[in-house]
Amino acid sequence: MDDKTRIAPNQTAALRPEEARPRVVLEGVGKDFTGTDGATFTVLDKVDLTIADREFIAIVGPSGCGKSTLLRLISGLMPPTRGQVIVDGATVTEPPPDVGFMFQRDTLMPWATVAQNIALGLELNGTPKGERDARIAELIDLLGLTKFRDFRPASLSGGMRQRVALGRLLAYAPALYLMDEPFGALDAMTKMAMGRELLRIWSRYDKSVVFVTHDIEEAVGLSDRVIVMAAGPGRIVSEYVVDLPRPRDFRAVRMMPEFRSLCETIWHDIGVE
Numbered sequence: 001m002d003d004k005t006r007i008a009p010n011q012t013a014a015l016r017p018e019e020a021r022p023r024v025v026l027e028g029v030g031k032d033f034t035g036t037d038g039a040t041f042t043v044l045d046k047v048d049l050t051i052a053d054r055e056f057i058a059i060v061g062p063s064g065c066g067k068s069t070l071l072r073l074i075s076g077l078m079p080p081t082r083g084q085v086i087v088d089g090a091t092v093t094e095p096p097p098d099v100g101f102m103f104q105r106d107t108l109m110p111w112a113t114v115a116q117n118i119a120l121g122l123e124l125n126g127t128p129k130g131e132r133d134a135r136i137a138e139l140i141d142l143l144g145l146t147k148f149r150d151f152r153p154a155s156l157s158g159g160m161r162q163r164v165a166l167g168r169l170l171a172y173a174p175a176l177y178l179m180d181e182p183f184g185a186l187d188a189m190t191k192m193a194m195g196r197e198l199l200r201i202w203s204r205y206d207k208s209v210v211f212v213t214h215d216i217e218e219a220v221g222l223s224d225r226v227i228v229m230a231a232g233p234g235r236i237v238s239e240y241v242v243d244l245p246r247p248r249d250f251r252a253v254r255m256m257p258e259f260r261s262l263c264e265t266i267w268h269d270i271g272v273e
Helices: 067-077 116-123 129-142 157-171 188-205 216-222 257-272
Strands: 024-032 040-052 056-059 082-089 101-102 176-180 208-212 225-230 235-241
Touching: 024 067, 024 157, 024 176, 024 208, 040 067, 040 082, 040 208, 040 216, 056 067, 056 216, 056 235, 067 101, 067 176, 067 208, 082 116, 101 216, 101 257, 116 129, 188 216, 216 225, 225 257, 235 257
Parallel strands: 056 208, 056 225, 101 176, 176 208
Antiparallel strands: 024 040, 024 082, 225 235
């Protein structure tokens, strides 16, 4: 299949990048790595992408296509070999201050309570104690963690741990959320519940989200736009505006014929690649 852009019909329900201020711009981005034998291999090549302010983007593709590497380039955790990454109008040479990262593994501090884990970003930012305590209480209530405030991670289920990790991200309050398969290790029911939670929070706080997942239904159910990548080297081969209503009922939307059709089309893209 030739690399090209495909857009679902009737784009009016989704936020088009040209209609909002760009939050992220990738221009001709490539990334090479050197193996233990000294050979160089290309993980990403010629990636061009614009992500608007308040847009929810999902990135899908086969293993090894560079999805996670792309997030790390946007976050400033590693530099591109070619091209440039621009966040909020500035070329990224180090981690931007207004970007938060959430991983598949929750990376919680095992010795700290739920409240202490959520407080981490606020403490690092030097938030005054009174303001910090109020913000922690607000987030604990928002995420349904009130009964677990003083629990440590070892006492929590996988879904609860990811709620805490999400709370820590929200406490830090970045303008851009980078989420690398944050619900990938959860069971189907918990994943759906966390998806609903994320949509509720996203609609409340109006942030930009870049969400990497292997789950095409999750990508379509959550996002405004799905970016499809291929491997060998990693590149964008197609993208789709998700023409589904918002606010979005994560469970009900899966029954819509438009949802099924778009999922099947994306599956075909990845299968062909």
